[in-house]
Amino acid sequence: MSTPSTVDDPAVVDEPQERPLAIGLLVGGLIGFVASAVLLIERIRLAEDSDYVPTCSINPVLSCGNVMESAQAALLGFPNPIIGVAAFPVVVATGAALLAGGRLARWYWLGLQAGVTTAFVFICWLVFQSLYRIGALCPYCMVVWAVVIPLFWYVTARNVAAGALGAAPDGRLADSLRDWRGPLVFGTYLVVVLLILERFWSYWSSLL
Numbered sequence: 687m688s689t690p691s692t693v694d695d696p697a698v699v700d701e702p703q704e705r706p707l708a709i710g711l712l713v714g715g716l717i718g719f720v721a722s723a724v725l726l727i728e729r730i731r732l733a734e735d736s737d738y739v740p741t742c743s744i745n746p747v748l749s750c751g752n753v754m755e756s757a758q759a760a761l762l763g764f765p766n767p768i769i770g771v772a773a774f775p776v777v778v779a780t781g782a783a784l785l786a787g788g789r790l791a792r793w794y795w796l797g798l799q800a801g802v803t804t805a806f807v808f809i810c811w812l813v814f815q816s817l818y819r820i821g822a823l824c825p826y827c828m829v830v831w832a833v834v835i836p837l838f839w840y841v842t843a844r845n846v847a848a849g850a851l852g853a854a855p856d857g858r859l860a861d862s863l864r865d866w867r868g869p870l871v872f873g874t875y876l877v878v879v880l881l882i883l884e885r886f887w888s889y890w891s892s893l894l
Contacts, residue, residue, distance in 0.1 A: 704784055704844075705784070705785070707781075707784065707840055707841070707844050708780075708781045708782075708784030708785045709781065709785070710781070710836065710837070710840055711777050711778070711780050711781030711784070711837070711841075712778055712781030712782055712785065713781075714777065714781075714833045714836065714837050715774045715775070715776075715777030715778035715779075715780075715781060715833075716774075716778055717829065717833050718770055718774040718777065718829070718830055718833040718834070719770065719771065719774035719775060719778065721770070721826045721827075721829040721830050721833070722767045722769075722770025722771045722774060722826075722830060723767070723770075723771055724826055725742075725750070725754075725767040725770075725824070725826040725827065725830075726765060726767035726768060726770075726771055728740040728741065728742065728750060728754070728826070729754050729759075729765045729767060732751065732754055732755070739751065740754065742824060742825045742826050744825070745889075746822070746889065747822060747823055747886050747889050748822075748823050748824075748825055749822040749823070749824075750824040750825065750826065750827075752820060752821070752822040753816060753820055753822050753823070753824040753827065754824070756815075756819075756820045758812065758815040758816075758819065758820060766812075770830055773801065773805070776798075776801070777798075777837065780794075780798060792850050795844075795845055795848070795850045796845075796850060796851070798841055799841060799842065799845050799850070799851065802834070802837045802838045802841045802842070803838065803842075805834045805837070805838065806834055806835070806837075806838035809830065809831045809834050809835070812827065812831070813831065813878055813881070817881055817882065817885045818885070823882065823886075831878065832875070835871055835874045835875065836871045839863075839867045839870045839871050839874075840867055840871075842863065843863040843864050843867045846863050847863070847864060
């Protein structure tokens with residue numbers, strides 16, 4: 687029995703391309719889950735004791751306490767880390783299923799795409815809020831940012847290559863995304879780092 691082509695089944699791409707993504711989903715999902723869980727524990731401790739100093743409150747800039755107590759830290763009415771604790775296990779399970787040889791339906795990939803896209807937009811909003819509204823950074827939050835960025839670019843590149851986003855696979859676009867997904871991740875990281883340096887330059891320069 688022949689293996690379905692990517693045109694016939696947009697849920698399938700070549701296995702050599704799928705395996706690195708599977709490993710990335712598994713490892714990234716685990717890192718994101720741990721960071722979210724630790725952040726949630728810290729938030730609970732702060733709620734129980736207003737004098738508690740979170741382990742990630744290091745200096746005036748790297749201050750989880752200031753971020754946790756902001757309105758932006760509970761956008762939906764509950765602590766944001768709960769979203770990560772609930773969502774990252776799905777990412778881990780997806781990576782594990784792919785490593786085990788599973789083939790996921792197109793609807794699943796579309797759902798995953800919606801999830802990573804929403805997460806990417808959300809962290810972009812959080813970056814802006816942390817820099818220009820709250821005026822502080824949360825190290826555990828930044829770990830989550832660092833995980834979501836490659837998840838978004840790599841899942842998107844995979845789905846374009848497989849034609850899972852509603853159109854037939856576009857060889858040129860798919861090749862471009864596959865070739866540039868690494869630089870896109872690095873470029874996104876670079877933009878965030880430069881924004882952080884610019885926003886808090888007066889503090890960083892005082893340490894020199």
